[in-house]
Amino acid sequence: MIKCQYTCSIVKNQKMTSRLFCLSLKAPGFVQRVLPGQFVHVRVANGLKPFFRRPFSIFRAQKTVDILYDVVGLGTRILSEKKKGESIDCLGPLGISFRLPPPGTKQVVMIAGGVGVAPFLALTDVLKKEKYQLVLLYGARDKDHVFSLKEFRKNGCQVHIATDDGSHGVKGRVSALFSKINLKMPTYIYTCGPKPMIKCVQDLTRTQHLSGQASLEEVMACGVGVCLGCSIKTTKGFRTVCHDGPVFDLQEIIL
Amino acid sequence: MSMKLNVSIGHIQFQNPVTIASGTFGYISKYAKSADIQKLGAFIPKTITLAAREGNPSPRIVETASGMINAIGIENDGLDHFLAHKLPDLAKLKIPLIVSVSAYQHNDFETLVTRLSQEESVSLIELNLSCPNLKHARLIAQDPAATQEVVAALKKISAKPLIAKLSPNVTDIAAVAFAAQEAGADAVSLVNTFSAMAVDVHRRRPVLGNVTGGLSGPAIKPIALKMVYDVKKRVTIPIIAMGGIMTAEDALEFLIVGATMVAVGTANFVDPQTPLRVLQGIKAYMKQHRVSDIHDIIGSLRTS
Ligand SMILES: Cc1cc2nc3c(=O)[nH]c(=O)nc-3n(C[C@H](O)[C@H](O)[C@H](O)COP(=O)(O)OP(=O)(O)OC[C@H]3O[C@@H](n4cnc5c(N)ncnc54)[C@H](O)[C@@H]3O)c2cc1C
Numbered sequence: 207m208i209k210c211q212y213t214c215s216i217v218k219n220q221k222m223t224s225r226l227f228c229l230s231l232k233a234p235g236f237v238q239r240v241l242p243g244q245f246v247h248v249r250v251a252n253g254l255k256p257f258f259r260r261p262f263s264i265f266r267a268q269k270t271v272d273i274l275y276d277v278v279g280l281g282t283r284i285l286s287e288k289k290k291g292e293s294i295d296c297l298g299p300l301g302i303s304f305r306l307p308p309p310g311t312k313q314v315v316m317i318a319g320g321v322g323v324a325p326f327l328a329l330t331d332v333l334k335k336e337k338y339q340l341v342l343l344y345g346a347r348d349k350d351h352v353f354s355l356k357e358f359r360k361n362g363c364q365v366h367i368a369t370d371d372g373s374h375g376v377k378g379r380v381s382a383l384f385s386k387i388n389l390k391m392p393t394y395i396y397t398c399g400p401k402p403m404i405k406c407v408q409d410l411t412r413t414q415h416l417s418g419q420a421s422l423e424e425v426m427a428c429g430v431g432v433c434l435g436c437s438i439k440t441t442k443g444f445r446t447v448c449h450d451g452p453v454f455d456l457q458e459i460i461l
Numbered sequence: 462m463s464m465k466l467n468v469s470i471g472h473i474q475f476q477n478p479v480t481i482a483s484g485t486f487g488y489i490s491k492y493a494k495s496a497d498i499q500k501l502g503a504f505i506p507k508t509i510t511l512a513a514r515e516g517n518p519s520p521r522i523v524e525t526a527s528g529m530i531n532a533i534g535i536e537n538d539g540l541d542h543f544l545a546h547k548l549p550d551l552a553k554l555k556i557p558l559i560v561s562v563s564a565y566q567h568n569d570f571e572t573l574v575t576r577l578s579q580e581e582s583v584s585l586i587e588l589n590l591s592c593p594n595l596k597h598a599r600l601i602a603q604d605p606a607a608t609q610e611v612v613a614a615l616k617k618i619s620a621k622p623l624i625a626k627l628s629p630n631v632t633d634i635a636a637v638a639f640a641a642q643e644a645g646a647d648a649v650s651l652v653n654t655f656s657a658m659a660v661d662v663h664r665r666r667p668v669l670g671n672v673t674g675g676l677s678g679p680a681i682k683p684i685a686l687k688m689v690y691d692v693k694k695r696v697t698i699p700i701i702a703m704g705g706i707m708t709a710e711d712a713l714e715f716l717i718v719g720a721t722m723v724a725v726g727t728a729n730f731v732d733p734q735t736p737l738r739v740l741q742g743i744k745a746y747m748k749q750h751r752v753s754d755i756h757d758i759i760g761s762l763r764t765s
């Protein structure tokens with residue numbers, strides 16, 4: 207009864223690290239519709255457990271629609287056991303995409319916490335066509351959550367990594383990386399990750415008068431803006447993450 | 462074999478008994494396939510109130526075993542916005558439109574019903590009575606006397622058939638349904654969600670921003686079914702049944718115990734195709750059992 211439901215076949219379900227997987231999906235007419243920042247809402251099991259679909263950002267949309275996911279619970283564990291050739295029911299692409307930086311922007315800094323890095327590969331696929339300096343600040347729990355970021359480097363991105371335990375890159379939070387980079391104003395920010403990190407980025411950028419966009423996560427039921435279950439507070443009132451977002455102006459989110 | 466699936470409430474005819482439950486398909490979203498929605502018996506948008514409502518703090522939903530708890534809080538933009546911005550698209554649907562309303566003051570109910578009565582594209586009005594009964598610390602639908610009073614007053618001013626939507630959070634739902642019938646309701650719909658909650662044990666805090674919410678989905682189906690069975694024994698007006706319908710078999714259970722129509726709610730979030738699959742499955746069942754008229758299924762439960 208809705209326009210964006212696809213039965214996808216699994217082209218690949220690749221283990222990237224001991225924790226992260228990359229699932230490649232294919233369905234006629236699917237990949238062509240994807241814009242960077244959008245997500246897919248995946249029915250991981252046909253039975254009642256887990257009951258809800260699971261939302262994942264689109265990591266890359268070239269020949270296939272790819273998602274990068276961390277195995278954190280039942281749904282992602284079931285997903286990690288899927289084999290090439292199996293089919294899977296997806297709604298997507300959903301939500302609004304990242305908007306381009308304002309004219310005159312020299313530098314784009316992407317600040318990612320954990321798998322919040324996922325939507326930025328598709329974003330750099332678009333941004334690399336412009337003349338921005340691209341910087342990715344990636345904060346992960348430990349080295350098991352750090353995958354090869356060569357695709358980002360290929361897109362001309364400088365990559366800085368921090369881990370909570372120092373097992374890879376700088377020890378500490380991704381916000382600590384931010385204070386270390388040279389800002390080449392005008393700088394524009396994109397961020398995605400856990401809420402405390404987004405809050406921290408909001409505070410950092412507010413003091414430096416930087417603007418940008420944030421992609422948010424919220425537990426979802428419908429994924430298409432009809433249940434009003436994923437609403438968050440913004441300066442414009444309640445907005446749904448699935449339909450009005452997941453991308454919002456960094457400063458309009460009330461955390 | 463020709464099959465008759467059409468049913469009616471008051472003078473309104475529906476091409477088949479399958480519809481959706483309020484609050485689970487929004488209004489008409491940009492993703493909706495109108496051609497598919499028009500295969501259903503009716504469309505019911507999310508409940509509206511007279512003034513806009515912000516709704517509850519997040520988190521508003523939580524997944525549970527075979528279901529979910531929600532505390533949305535009837536977030537909506539109010540009647541004026543609905544009439545100006547939602548109704549024009551809904552009016553294009555070639556199936557009856559049932560508009561669900563709720564109010565926190567008696568006067569608001571009257572204004573909603575009066576104004577919607579003037580809209581040609583509105584076929585029926587559903588009264589979501591799961592709102593506080595201001596005279597008592599209960600919901601209107603938890604009090605047969607209050608239900609009777611509200612329905613009777615609105616029946617006098619409504620130009621459209623009225624459906625009373627009942628709460629399952631009562632001892633005797635049949636008594637409330639009977640009160641609605643006595644007050645002139647043209648149909649009853651049941652059930653709304655069951656009061657429920659979930660706790661985050663690590664933080665020792667309620668999961669929902671509103672602390673409590675309402676349980677829906679397959680987890681409630683057997684209880685909802687028994688309630689429809691009980692109500693059918695007390696009333697003669699049509700029943701619109703809902704509560705955990707995921708499959709045609711679920712829907713048939715409700716029809717067999719006496720529902721005239723069935724509504725798919727939470728299942729839309731799992732698979733938006735569910736209402737159509739339910740409709741297809743009912744047709745397949747009728748073929749298999751050589752039933753030519755849906756009325757030969759409705760209320761056909763054999764107990765001896
Ligand atoms: C728009 C959006 C994009 C996302 N993109 C990605 C992505 O690219 N890669 C990725 O690995 N994950 C992403 N997530 C998070 C992902 O949806 C959850 O990790 C997943 O639903 C967990 O399912 P589970 O059954 O494995 O875990 P569960 O057993 O359901 O939960 C395990 C843990 O994950 C948390 N969680 C559950 N659902 C969500 C959710 N919807 N959002 C945030 N946290 C949740 C729970 O609170 C719990 O702490 C995204 C979420 C949203 C809303």
Ligand SMILES: Cc1cc2nc3c(=O)[nH]c(=O)nc-3n(C[C@H](O)[C@H](O)[C@H](O)COP(=O)(O)O)c2cc1C
Nearest residue numbers: 482483484508531589652653677678704705726727
């Ligand atoms: C997210 C959500 C929002 C709902 N909103 C409304 C509403 O606005 N008005 C209403 O009468 N019922 C509302 N309901 C209740 C449903 O219409 C239905 O009565 C109930 O969920 C039981 O059916 P189900 O198990 O098939 O979902 C809502 C239910 C859910 C899950």
Ligand code: FES
Nearest residue numbers: 427429434436448
């Ligand atoms: S998940 Fe239903 S509105 Fe966002």
